Amino acid sequence: MRASDAVGRYGERVAVAHLEQAGMVVLARNWRCPLGELDVVAMDGACLVGVEVKTRRSLAYGHPIEAVTYAKAARLRRLLGQWLAVHEVRAESVRIDVVGVLRPPSGPALVDHRRSVA
Amino acid sequence: MPLGRTQAVALVGLEGHVIDVEADIAPGLPAFVLVGLPDTSLAESRDRVKAAAANAGCPVPSHRVTVNLSPASLPKHGSSFDLAIAVAVLGAAALLDAEASAAVVHLGELGLDGRLRPVRGVLPAVLAAVRAGRTRIVVPSANAAEARLVPGAEVLGAVTLADVVRVHGGQARQPAGELSVPGMPGAHGRAPGRAGGDLADVVGQADARRALEIAAAGGHHLLLLGPPGAGKTMLASRLPGLLPDLEPDEAVEVTAIHSISGTFDPAHGLLHRPPFQDPHHTASTVSVVGGGSGLPRPGSASRAHRGVLFLDEAPEFGSRVLEALRQPLESGELVIARARGVARFPARFQLVLAANPCPCGLSVGKGLECRCAVAARRRYLARLSGPLLDRVDLQIQVLPVSRVQMVSGTAPEGTDVVAARVAEARAVQASRWRESRWRTNSEVPGSELRGRWRLAPGTTRDLDRELDVGALTMRGYDRILRIAWTLLDLRGGTTPDRDDVGLALTLRQHTRQAA
Numbered sequence: 024m025r026a027s028d029a030v031g032r033y034g035e036r037v038a039v040a041h042l043e044q045a046g047m048v049v050l051a052r053n054w055r056c057p058l059g060e061l062d063v064v065a066m067d068g069a070c071l072v073g074v075e076v077k078t079r080r081s082l083a084y085g086h087p088i089e090a091v092t093y094a095k096a097a098r099l100r101r102l103l104g105q106w107l108a109v110h111e112v113r114a115e116s117v118r119i120d121v122v123g124v125l126r127p128p129s130g131p132a133l134v135d136h137r138r139s140v141a
Numbered sequence: 142m143p144l145g146r147t148q149a150v151a152l153v154g155l156e157g158h159v160i161d162v163e164a165d166i167a168p169g170l171p172a173f174v175l176v177g178l179p180d181t182s183l184a185e186s187r188d189r190v191k192a193a194a195a196n197a198g199c200p201v202p203s204h205r206v207t208v209n210l211s212p213a214s215l216p217k218h219g220s221s222f223d224l225a226i227a228v229a230v231l232g233a234a235a236l237l238d239a240e241a242s243a244a245v246v247h248l249g250e251l252g253l254d255g256r257l258r259p260v261r262g263v264l265p266a267v268l269a270a271v272r273a274g275r276t277r278i279v280v281p282s283a284n285a286a287e288a289r290l291v292p293g294a295e296v297l298g299a300v301t302l303a304d305v306v307r308v309h310g311g312q313a314r315q316p317a318g319e320l321s322v323p324g325m326p327g328a329h330g331r332a333p334g335r336a337g338g339d340l341a342d343v344v345g346q347a348d349a350r351r352a353l354e355i356a357a358a359g360g361h362h363l364l365l366l367g368p369p370g371a372g373k374t375m376l377a378s379r380l381p382g383l384l385p386d387l388e389p390d391e392a393v394e395v396t397a398i399h400s401i402s403g404t405f406d407p408a409h410g411l412l413h414r415p416p417f418q419d420p421h422h423t424a425s426t427v428s429v430v431g432g433g434s435g436l437p438r439p440g441s442a443s444r445a446h447r448g449v450l451f452l453d454e455a456p457e458f459g460s461r462v463l464e465a466l467r468q469p470l471e472s473g474e475l476v477i478a479r480a481r482g483v484a485r486f487p488a489r490f491q492l493v494l495a496a497n498p499c500p501c502g503l504s505v506g507k508g509l510e511c512r513c514a515v516a517a518r519r520r521y522l523a524r525l526s527g528p529l530l531d532r533v534d535l536q537i538q539v540l541p542v543s544r545v546q547m548v549s550g551t552a553p554e555g556t557d558v559v560a561a562r563v564a565e566a567r568a569v570q571a572s573r574w575r576e577s578r579w580r581t582n583s584e585v586p587g588s589e590l591r592g593r594w595r596l597a598p599g600t601t602r603d604l605d606r607e608l609d610v611g612a613l614t615m616r617g618y619d620r621i622l623r624i625a626w627t628l629l630d631l632r633g634g635t636t637p638d639r640d641d642v643g644l645a646l647t648l649r650q651h652t653r654q655a656a
Binding site: 085086088089091092093096121137138140141 | 168169170171172203
């Protein structure tokens with residue numbers, strides 16, 4: 024599991040860099056509660072965004088984005104509600120984004136950012 | 142992204158409806174949504190389309206894909222929508238020219254490797270498409286011959302999804318002709334309507350042969366009653382050989398039914414010979430009249446449309462099966478209602494029943510050999526209900542063949558000779574009824590026979606008396622008139638005389654003494 028943990032952490036670093044470049048302010052990373060874990064919590068203007076990051080090294084098992092199902096996206100939305108309940112943050116709206124990071128054996132990582140999936 | 146559009150055909154019974162297939166690709170989590178009343182086999186199409194597109198070298202994009210089959214209220218079933226769905230999705234993904242594919246009808250099932258598999262019911266589907274003005278049609282190459290039978294259709298037979306993508310100006314990785322062409326499943330074995338032997342093989346049985354000729358000439362229903370081994374089955378299987386070829390419009394109709402049931406081999410073109418169906422007596426009602434879950438499929442009775450439905454050992458059939466045949470015998474059509482829709486299948490067949498006179502089968506003539514109890518004997522034939530038998534015009538006893546008949550010198554007439562006489566009699570009927578839409582005497586309504594074509598009172602005297610004493614129903618009366626006309630057509634003349642009517646009466650009541 025260590026190798027894949029390392030890939031996951033690498034993917035999250037790439038994703039955070041991508042989000043910050045897109046003008047979002049990262050508030051928290053790897054926030055855990057009994058319901059599960061939010062990879063990244065960020066503000067996009069006045070909108071609070073929960074971000075799920077999926078990283079893969081090849082397309083052999085499908086695109087990383089495909090690994091996020093609607094059920095999972097719905098769970099992330101509940102998690103974001105939990106996060107709001109314990110933090111003093113005000114947001115006009117909330118949304119869930121998914122960032123797929125594909126890290127081929129050579130060359131730069133490919134980032135695919137899907138906004139507002141749930 | 143553009144909207145992907147193309148067309149397909151949904152079959153309800155024999156009727157085809159042109160379906161617009163449209164696909165939209167929206168940002169979001171990857172999903173493939175299929176809407177527009179698909180059934181289970183059609184919903185599985187999503188997974189086939191995904192795999193086939195990937196293996197053809199143009200994968201479905203991992204976005205939110207929505208495919209709509211419209212009109213959305215019409216239930217759709219089967220795998221023949223695969224190709225149209227794939228083309229619409231790839232059009233939406235701009236992997237092929239959506240404009241080019243919009244006006245083309247696509248039919249076919251996809252294999253996971255991108256190969257196009259043949260489907261049932263291509264003939265009626267293409268017919269419906271052409272009637273709706275959609276003449277450009279893409280079908281699996283194994284169905285191309287069948288689709289080309291429809292006049293006016295511009296048919297393209299494709300081997301793989303990649304072929305179709307290239308036709309519409311897209312790029313596909315899979316080279317042409319790499320995969321072999323899969324054959325049509327189920328269209329093996331005997332072609333429907335193959336003549337079952339020559340009439341010359343039947344020894345003796347002059348009465349029964351005559352009845353067979355009359356039945357063939359006028360399209361009358363026939364009951365053969367006799368002991369085991371007398372030749373009932375042999376006689377019945379020779380009936381299709383006596384019937385003339387199907388008219389072109391009949392041929393299309395019959396072929397369409399066999400295309401839906403998957404019993405049609407397009408290699409031989411349209412079916413031009415009358416079909417022959419002989420379901421076993423254990424057959425269920427659904428297998429004979431058609432049916433099935435969801436939307437119904439045709440049964441033996443419809444597959445025998447414009448041909449012969451032969452029920453050997455008729456009393457052994459379930460009574461529900463026999464009674465279910467009463468409706469098509471009157472209307473020439475089977476209407477099957479299910480929760481999800483009503484399907485109509487034509488079923489204008491000629492019914493031939495064969496039966497033993499009793500369980501042991503020996504109760505012929507004086508019946509001295511018969512070992513059955515009286516009650517058992519009575520019960521046996523009573524399984525053929527009155528209403529059913531009332532619809533059977535010719536009821537003939539087939540007696541065992543004696544040695545004298547077997548060795549007697551004259552060779553029996555062959556199918557060719559009798560078929561020629563039948564054809565002549567049919568020609569006479571066609572010219573007599575040409576103003577109306579009837580083709581044979583058996584189709585003429587009784588009101589016409591008793592109205593415009595009324596016979597002289599002297600001619601029908603015997604018949605009138607039978608009706609008066611209640612030995613005959615009104616329907617039976619009409620049916621005897623029809624046979625009388627057929628007898629006339631076989632011997633030549635202008636109008637049936639008293640002898641024709643008398644003979645028709647005996648041919649119908651031949652079995653009454655035995656029962």
